[in-house]
Amino acid sequence: MRRAVLSVVMGVVLLAAIIGVRRATPGVDERYAPIAVSGALGEQVDTAAFQLRVDRLELGGAVRITDDYGLTGEPKSTAGIWVVVWATVAAASTSLQVQGARLRTADGSEYLASSTIGTLDKTDLSPGIPAYGPILFEIPPDRLTGAVLSVTTHSVKGLDLLGPAADVDLGLTASYATGLLQRMPPTVTVGPVRNL
Amino acid sequence: MGPWAVVTGVAFVVATVLALAWPAGGLKEAAAEIPHRRLGETTTGHRLAIAPYRVTYATKDPAPVFGDAKAGRFLAVELEVRNVSDQTAKVGDLAFRLYLTVSPGGSTIDRIRDKTAGFVIRDGRYDRDQIQPGLSERVMIVYTVPAPLPDPTDLTVTFRDDQYVAGFSSELSEWYEGPDLAIYDLKVDR
Numbered sequence: 001m002r003r004a005v006l007s008v009v010m011g012v013v014l015l016a017a018i019i020g021v022r023r024a025t026p027g028v029d030e031r032y033a034p035i036a037v038s039g040a041l042g043e044q045v046d047t048a049a050f051q052l053r054v055d056r057l058e059l060g061g062a063v064r065i066t067d068d069y070g071l072t073g074e075p076k077s078t079a080g081i082w083v084v085v086w087a088t089v090a091a092a093s094t095s096l097q098v099q100g101a102r103l104r105t106a107d108g109s110e111y112l113a114s115s116t117i118g119t120l121d122k123t124d125l126s127p128g129i130p131a132y133g134p135i136l137f138e139i140p141p142d143r144l145t146g147a148v149l150s151v152t153t154h155s156v157k158g159l160d161l162l163g164p165a166a167d168v169d170l171g172l173t174a175s176y177a178t179g180l181l182q183r184m185p186p187t188v189t190v191g192p193v194r195n196l
Numbered sequence: 197m198g199p200w201a202v203v204t205g206v207a208f209v210v211a212t213v214l215a216l217a218w219p220a221g222g223l224k225e226a227a228a229e230i231p232h233r234r235l236g237e238t239t240t241g242h243r244l245a246i247a248p249y250r251v252t253y254a255t256k257d258p259a260p261v262f263g264d265a266k267a268g269r270f271l272a273v274e275l276e277v278r279n280v281s282d283q284t285a286k287v288g289d290l291a292f293r294l295y296l297t298v299s300p301g302g303s304t305i306d307r308i309r310d311k312t313a314g315f316v317i318r319d320g321r322y323d324r325d326q327i328q329p330g331l332s333e334r335v336m337i338v339y340t341v342p343a344p345l346p347d348p349t350d351l352t353v354t355f356r357d358d359q360y361v362a363g364f365s366s367e368l369s370e371w372y373e374g375p376d377l378a379i380y381d382l383k384v385d386r
Contacts, residue, residue, distance in 0.1 A: 028369075076319060077318060080331050110283050111284060112283075
């Protein structure tokens with residue numbers, strides 16, 4: 001009888017161990033996630049495929065985009081706020097775009113950059129030629145605090161498996177975010193992307 | 197055969213049934229009947245919440261890309277859409293989950309082949325298609341009415357859910373088709 005009880009206890013312990021190991025094992029999404037290099041506002045982040053530096057950010061209730069010919073388009077409104085991230089990017093060795101620009105908010109949501117054309121994430125980047133310009137995001141204003149910029153080379157996640165990525169802390173503390181929101185202009189005009 | 201062999205056998209059978217049933221969705225009760233809804237009523241899925249607010253039939257393209265609107269037979273469905281997920285969605289993602297049947301005749305509008313446009317209505321323009329998490333947008337999806345069908349007076353739209361799960365074509369999590377959430381019975385305006 002004692003031996004049988006011992007066997008049952010051992011079985012339960014082994015079952016619990018199996019469940020524990022399964023739960024602790026990273027899922028396929030985590031195992032194949034892009035390999036991110038972290039940085040902060042103003043710092044250069046070097047990945048295997050590109051270098052990125054976030055220079056500044058601003059907010060707006062609407063954006064107007066100035067094209068390469070100096071013509072400024074009509075205001076584009078939003079249901080939330082526009083977050084304009086000004087950054088400098090250079091491709092390392094092959095031409096690419098940084099289409100996978102996302103704003104990851106504190107609640108875990110990921111905001112893919114606006115599909116609006118003429119922004120830095122839609123620009124062809126040649127190796128060794130840095131480009132400076134805006135990346136546009138639309139988010140609800142209450143999700144600004146703690147937002148982090150995540151940049152990869154593709155907008156489709158399945159194409160970035162174990163690929164290069166840059167995660168940039170934008171320094172959006174609660175007080176800083178509140179200040180930005182209080183000073184937010186109704187419209188912000190963003191210039192074209194420039195090669196440096 | 198001792199009593200422990202019987203206990204072991206029963207435990208094995210129970211464990212095997214659970215091990216097979218769990219990944220297949222567990223021992224859930226049968227799905228409830230799909231509710232019928234009207235204009236303006238909201239249905240919330242795992243990715244999007246929708247509330248259709250207008251359906252119109254037109255003989256000119258309501259959303260021409262360039263130049264004058266071309267003549268034809270168009271059905272425009274306008275909806276209030278909120279992204280309730282944690283990832284950016286597009287109007288095309290919604291259009292892929294709407295199954296349309298027009299009356300009279302009860303014929304199907306092909307949600308892929310017959311769709312001519314899908315966009316966010318903002319600032320009087322049709323140049324945007326993203327719906328960001330936590331934000332609501334007014335959306336229009338335009339379809340052509342196939343030639344043999346009579347002019348539609350009623351539209352039935354079945355809204356199917358999305359589920360973000362690891363799939364079959366890829367091991368990575370993606371948005372896959374879920375169960376039907378609601379059937380909208382809508383009048384077509386002119």
